[in-house]
Amino acid sequence: GYGSKSDDKAAGSPAVASPAGDVKLSADSVKIGYFANLTHGTPLVGLKEGIFQKELGTTQVKPQIFNAGPAEIEALNAGSIDIGWIGPSPAINGYVQSHSEALKIIGGSASGGVKLVVNPDKISSVDDLKGKKIATPQRGNTQDVALLNYLAGKGLKVNPDSGAGDVSVVRTDNKVTPDAYSSGAIDGAWVPEPTASKLVTLGAKVLLNEKSLWPDNKFVITNIIVSQKFLKEHPDVVEAVLRGSVNTNAFIKANPDKAKASANAAIKEAAGNALDASILDPAWQDIEFLDDPLASTLQSEADHAVTAGLLKKPDLTGIYDLTLLNKVLKAAGQNAVADAGLGTK
Amino acid sequence: MSPALTTSEDALDDGALAGSPAVRISHVHKSFGRAGAATHVLDDITLDVAPGEFVTLLGASGCGKSTLLNLVAGLDKPSSGTIEVPGGRPSLMFQEHALFPWLTAGKNIELALRLNGVPRPERRAEAERLLELVRLGGSYGKRVHELSGGMRQRVAMARALAQGSSVLLMDEPFAALDAITRDVLHDEITRIWAAQKLTVLFVTHNVREAVRLAQRVVLLSSRPGRVAREWQIDLPQPRRIESAGVADLSIEITEELRGEIRRHGKH
Amino acid sequence: MSPALTTSEDALDDGALAGSPAVRISHVHKSFGRAGAATHVLDDITLDVAPGEFVTLLGASGCGKSTLLNLVAGLDKPSSGTIEVPGGRPSLMFQEHALFPWLTAGKNIELALRLNGVPRPERRAEAERLLELVRLGGSYGKRVHELSGGMRQRVAMARALAQGSSVLLMDEPFAALDAITRDVLHDEITRIWAAQKLTVLFVTHNVREAVRLAQRVVLLSSRPGRVAREWQIDLPQPRRIESAGVADLSIEITEELRGEIRRHGKH
Amino acid sequence: MASTDTAPSVHEAQVPDSASVEAGLDALEAVQTQGTPLSEVLRTKALPPLIALLLVLALWQGAFALELTSSYKLPSPGMVWSSLVDLWQAGTLFSIVWTSVWRGVAGFLAAVAIGTPIGLLVARVKPVRTAVGPILAGLQSLPSVAWVPAAVIWLGINNSMMYAVILLGAVPSVANGLVSGIDQVPPLFLRAGRTLGATGLANARHILLPGALPGYLAGLKQGWAFSWRSLMAAELVAASPDLGLGLGRYLENQRESADMSGVLLGIILILIVGMAIDLLLFAPIERRVLRNRGLLTTNR
Amino acid sequence: MASTDTAPSVHEAQVPDSASVEAGLDALEAVQTQGTPLSEVLRTKALPPLIALLLVLALWQGAFALELTSSYKLPSPGMVWSSLVDLWQAGTLFSIVWTSVWRGVAGFLAAVAIGTPIGLLVARVKPVRTAVGPILAGLQSLPSVAWVPAAVIWLGINNSMMYAVILLGAVPSVANGLVSGIDQVPPLFLRAGRTLGATGLANARHILLPGALPGYLAGLKQGWAFSWRSLMAAELVAASPDLGLGLGRYLENQRESADMSGVLLGIILILIVGMAIDLLLFAPIERRVLRNRGLLTTNR
Ligand SMILES: Nc1ncnc2c1ncn2[C@@H]1O[C@H](COP(=O)(O)OP(=O)(O)OP(=O)(O)O)[C@@H](O)[C@H]1O
Ligand SMILES: Nc1ncnc2c1ncn2[C@@H]1O[C@H](COP(=O)(O)OP(=O)(O)OP(=O)(O)O)[C@@H](O)[C@H]1O
Numbered sequence A: 001g002y003g004s005k006s007d008d009k010a011a012g013s014p015a016v017a018s019p020a021g022d023v024k025l026s027a028d029s030v031k032i033g034y035f036a037n038l039t040h041g042t043p044l045v046g047l048k049e050g051i052f053q054k055e056l057g058t059t060q061v062k063p064q065i066f067n068a069g070p071a072e073i074e075a076l077n078a079g080s081i082d083i084g085w086i087g088p089s090p091a092i093n094g095y096v097q098s099h100s101e102a103l104k105i106i107g108g109s110a111s112g113g114v115k116l117v118v119n120p121d122k123i124s125s126v127d128d129l130k131g132k133k134i135a136t137p138q139r140g141n142t143q144d145v146a147l148l149n150y151l152a153g154k155g156l157k158v159n160p161d162s163g164a165g166d167v168s169v170v171r172t173d174n175k176v177t178p179d180a181y182s183s184g185a186i187d188g189a190w191v192p193e194p195t196a197s198k199l200v201t202l203g204a205k206v207l208l209n210e211k212s213l214w215p216d217n218k219f220v221i222t223n224i225i226v227s228q229k230f231l232k233e234h235p236d237v238v239e240a241v242l243r244g245s246v247n248t249n250a251f252i253k254a255n256p257d258k259a260k261a262s263a264n265a266a267i268k269e270a271a272g273n274a275l276d277a278s279i280l281d282p283a284w285q286d287i288e289f290l291d292d293p294l295a296s297t298l299q300s301e302a303d304h305a306v307t308a309g310l311l312k313k314p315d316l317t318g319i320y321d322l323t324l325l326n327k328v329l330k331a332a333g334q335n336a337v338a339d340a341g342l343g344t345k
Numbered sequence B, C: 001m002s003p004a005l006t007t008s009e010d011a012l013d014d015g016a017l018a019g020s021p022a023v024r025i026s027h028v029h030k031s032f033g034r035a036g037a038a039t040h041v042l043d044d045i046t047l048d049v050a051p052g053e054f055v056t057l058l059g060a061s062g063c064g065k066s067t068l069l070n071l072v073a074g075l076d077k078p079s080s081g082t083i084e085v086p087g088g089r090p091s092l093m094f095q096e097h098a099l100f101p102w103l104t105a106g107k108n109i110e111l112a113l114r115l116n117g118v119p120r121p122e123r124r125a126e127a128e129r130l131l132e133l134v135r136l137g138g139s140y141g142k143r144v145h146e147l148s149g150g151m152r153q154r155v156a157m158a159r160a161l162a163q164g165s166s167v168l169l170m171d172e173p174f175a176a177l178d179a180i181t182r183d184v185l186h187d188e189i190t191r192i193w194a195a196q197k198l199t200v201l202f203v204t205h206n207v208r209e210a211v212r213l214a215q216r217v218v219l220l221s222s223r224p225g226r227v228a229r230e231w232q233i234d235l236p237q238p239r240r241i242e243s244a245g246v247a248d249l250s251i252e253i254t255e256e257l258r259g260e261i262r263r264h265g266k267h
Numbered sequence D, E: 001m002a003s004t005d006t007a008p009s010v011h012e013a014q015v016p017d018s019a020s021v022e023a024g025l026d027a028l029e030a031v032q033t034q035g036t037p038l039s040e041v042l043r044t045k046a047l048p049p050l051i052a053l054l055l056v057l058a059l060w061q062g063a064f065a066l067e068l069t070s071s072y073k074l075p076s077p078g079m080v081w082s083s084l085v086d087l088w089q090a091g092t093l094f095s096i097v098w099t100s101v102w103r104g105v106a107g108f109l110a111a112v113a114i115g116t117p118i119g120l121l122v123a124r125v126k127p128v129r130t131a132v133g134p135i136l137a138g139l140q141s142l143p144s145v146a147w148v149p150a151a152v153i154w155l156g157i158n159n160s161m162m163y164a165v166i167l168l169g170a171v172p173s174v175a176n177g178l179v180s181g182i183d184q185v186p187p188l189f190l191r192a193g194r195t196l197g198a199t200g201l202a203n204a205r206h207i208l209l210p211g212a213l214p215g216y217l218a219g220l221k222q223g224w225a226f227s228w229r230s231l232m233a234a235e236l237v238a239a240s241p242d243l244g245l246g247l248g249r250y251l252e253n254q255r256e257s258a259d260m261s262g263v264l265l266g267i268i269l270i271l272i273v274g275m276a277i278d279l280l281l282f283a284p285i286e287r288r289v290l291r292n293r294g295l296l297t298t299n300r
């Protein structure tokens, strides 16, 4: 009957309420924004497992789930979230457009998880790309920049605004991309997980894994940002969240399968449906969770965007504030991370 | 009443006897509303109108004259009884002018002509002729809201004539007209009726007008409407509304009407 | 015409002389439309109606009677000239009934009472009294579309009376009524007029009706509308529409009207 | 031709052949009105929608059975049904529907309360009309998604943001509906109201609003559609426990997980809510208004 | 009270004090109609919108100058202006606007062509009404974004997908407008049409459509709003070089780069298009229809 399969409410909520409640932080609550998406595995797992809450004590976590970067940036500007996990290009845009006022990147979260997948019937090698239609999620987003940069490297010209050129770049929402692929509207896509793996289940082949283009096979896909106001007013809360993030990443590394299940459960909770194993497994495997924001790759991505004509030369100086992260890492006995000269002066 | 029937009336009577009236109303009942709270308006009306006959309907306000005309025009269904109009859908001139406000006076008439199958090149001239007939030459381009009450009625009459049906139903066509204009139109309608051999069923409140125009006057009673009495009018045409013959008969009919109304109390 | 003025008329004349007519129309012109294609409807109309006077307006169809009434009611602005109604906004009964279709007959009257400041508990009874007056007792709950043409006119008349203004403008209020009902209402309106000392400006096409009711008959000419002639009616009240006095005067006025219309050719 | 097409059979015979299709339709329409028994009501009112429903289901199942396309693109009615059963058993069905409906109705009512005076002013005060009229039209054609960033920045992600987006979508529509309703009120009624002494608010209350009611109602229906659609757009922006899970969010979630039967279920639920509001709220009011004015003589 | 509120001054003096505000408004309305000189036209037609515009700009600049919030949340009018200048200098302004306007207008015209016969059928054939009427209402309240995935699956990312989304948004609106317009046609006109012998198509052409025109026009305006909004939604979801860059896409691009002045520019451009369509297309038609029927006696 009605509600006969509803979850036990207690079982659905984070396991641990608060530790012995020794420290009381300066804020009653902290609003955290993220996507219900595999590249946001850190908050998914950390919140599900109660790792953040443990660090925050009596300070309550208020999660807010977004579909897209712009909305999350807008929410940060409006004060609807304090801390957010987000991709590099919305972080850059949010920082630059606010004249360095709105946000800081205070840590990294994930690397990798982006692939160029293509229709094997139409494209078997990079040389076949010419004249084909390749999708990216948004004009000027990380994957869009990466594709244009890659094509330029292969001598293929594309108009950055319209996407027309030797290769037609079709900017389409990740949600629509699988539909577009199966209807034949696109011949391939440069997309993050899990969209890439979804396309693979539809018969597409992976032509290229983006990380192979980067030094050490690492490039930033998810950052942690904070509103500058919140950082100034509640550094203790931010530090606690970072501690939670570092602990979560360690937890994921230590228990990959448990973390995967936990992330999938969090996705089911947020979006109502879990990912199929055929999509989840390859996607999860390709994403690396780490604390280092890989600052130098951010700078390169911005440079690529400028070269491609998608961005005016941005001044990223001061976008990072890794003091708290390094403090946390030091306490955990790990090495400090670098801000590639883009830190606060 | 003298038996001075005109030849045309003889022909009509023959037609009626031959069993082919232009309008045959048999045992018609009409009530409005749901079973419980129904208003019984018409009760067992039986009336034949011979082809070419001019019949006027008289009756108190609210007795069901318009309802009967609507039934004959096929706009409403009798609750019981049958109505036959073998000559096809009659022309009807409504009590409320019913001109289309999105068309000019002339275009209203042209629409009737068009639906009557008059070819395009002739319509304009015909519409202007009809407007001239109702003494509205030069009002072709006027919008309905730019016409006075009486002018609207006259355009509506012109439109009814444009329909070109052999049976013409008219619901108080001259109520809003001054005596002089009305006299002129009386002459016109009599002329057209005779010339085109129309069958006319004409509702009016003006007893003199009824006598002036009709070959037969039918008086309806009220609540429910029944045929109370009929008069054959044998005065020779052309008649004058001021004539003594018309006046005398009018007084007789008015008396009868007064009696009818009194019988049903205040309504 | 005999100088048998009634006392009330004496008083009226005094009032008029004292410079306080109930309606003062001075040199009013009215034309419709833009400069080039304007229709000139009213031309230099000057007319005073004394308080408590009953004036009927006669004229050919389309001569501008309704236009003049609208101007007096303040619904339209004269192109030039002035109109003064010192007693406040007059009651107006429109030529087209103008009942609100979203209200029942009774509620239409109650709305007028309400806007006239009658307190709620009295409205219902007053509305039913007024309906009774126009011989429509029992039609309180009827919707406008459920009334016959004549019934609508009578409800509109009741609503005009409900407005309770001392100046009453009526535009062919009895055009759609049978002779008997009209006679009854003639008596009623005369009674109310005398009892409530109303000032009435009354448009009609029926010359006998005009003579039956009025203290003064004003004849308008056509195209443009001008005051062609006036008659003081000195017949004693109560009058009967069939009386010889009314008939004689009517014939005289009709002749004059005919002359007016002929002078302006076919319209 | 409900009200006029009830000619006796003698007339019916004169309908020209060329219009026989229409005549057939006319005949279908000419339903007896007096003392309709229950079976008759069911036959004329319940049967046509039922047939429509069955037809759609049959076509759908047919397309599925013929394997016109793969089942993840077009799931069968049965698959959608089982999604519904899942939702039912999870106990969230009512809360999902209720969250959205409640928010939509509250926003719509607020839009009516705000849009009505605006509509009155725009319709009756000429400078306001020239100044504000086109802005209303422009606002109406501004997609709700365009407002979302601004609303989020100014108001944050909460219920007030949702209501702001709904209002911006629905108020112009309600106001425009009233304006065009008022424009259609025959001037005779306005003049009659004036002679009765109705000015200012009394005029609005007793003459303008009831006179404009049929057109206003049409505007309200469109206003509801705009409210509902704007709400769906607003729900897409962000999910948070404070906001609850509404239909728009549910649909988006299903889309994200590429669950086609869930997507279809979402669409169907949204459709059903739209239909229910129309059938339960607007249709009876509309019918009553039309009937009272004699614009509707047969019963529907 | 354009048409009725022109009482001579003697009457004016009797307006009770309590309604003085309204009376003031009335006085503002009572504009002389005959032989208005150009300066007068400018004063009454151009001035109010201009004042409204200046007022908005002043408030905006004021809010900016007072630093109610940081400039990246609320850019100044000047910043938006320079975004416009950028767009102009890049030479893409017209192509962006034109791409969307052309697509929107074409889709809207198609929606009219499809929605009109549907509206006629629904309004006049009773079984169709009971079966299809509520579905139309439901479809109307279905957000366009809900259609996009289905449209992409079946049609791909191209213009037909865009048109499909526009049609699904606008057809129900146009049809519903026509239905409510037809419902409001006084039965007297239907009966008059019938006695004139107008049946079938002739009835639709000569009586129903012209009689329903004022309500139909209101439906068309709403239909345009739906077309335009649906188009924006469709443009947001997918951009491909074949499709060109439209206004919706431009807005989304600006949003993605978190460029608030670009976002505001996008909103303003969309607003201007909506207002332009209203002022240039609908307003004159509407005015003409109303004037021809005597529903509008003064010139607006
Ligand atoms: N649609 C309706 N619903 C209910 N009652 C109606 C309807 N139409 C007419 N009636 C009633 O039927 C009666 C006759 O109306 P009808 O219009 O036929 O009168 P009439 O003889 O034409 O009167 P008049 O001379 O005043 O025009 C009236 O009492 C009226 O109230
Ligand atoms: N709004 C208008 N625009 C243009 N012309 C108008 C308008 N209103 C009235 N007219 C014209 O003014 C003249 C007088 O109209 P009015 O309605 O006053 O006549 P009337 O004397 O009341 O006639 P009737 O006895 O037929 O009702 C007519 O010729 C009419 O065409």
Ligand SMILES: [Mg+2]
Residues within 6 Å of the ligand: B065, B066, B067, B095, B171, C148, C149, C150
């Ligand atoms: Mg009648």
Ligand SMILES: [Mg+2]
Residues within 6 Å of the ligand: B148, B149, B150, C065, C066, C067, C095, C171
């Ligand atoms: Mg008149």
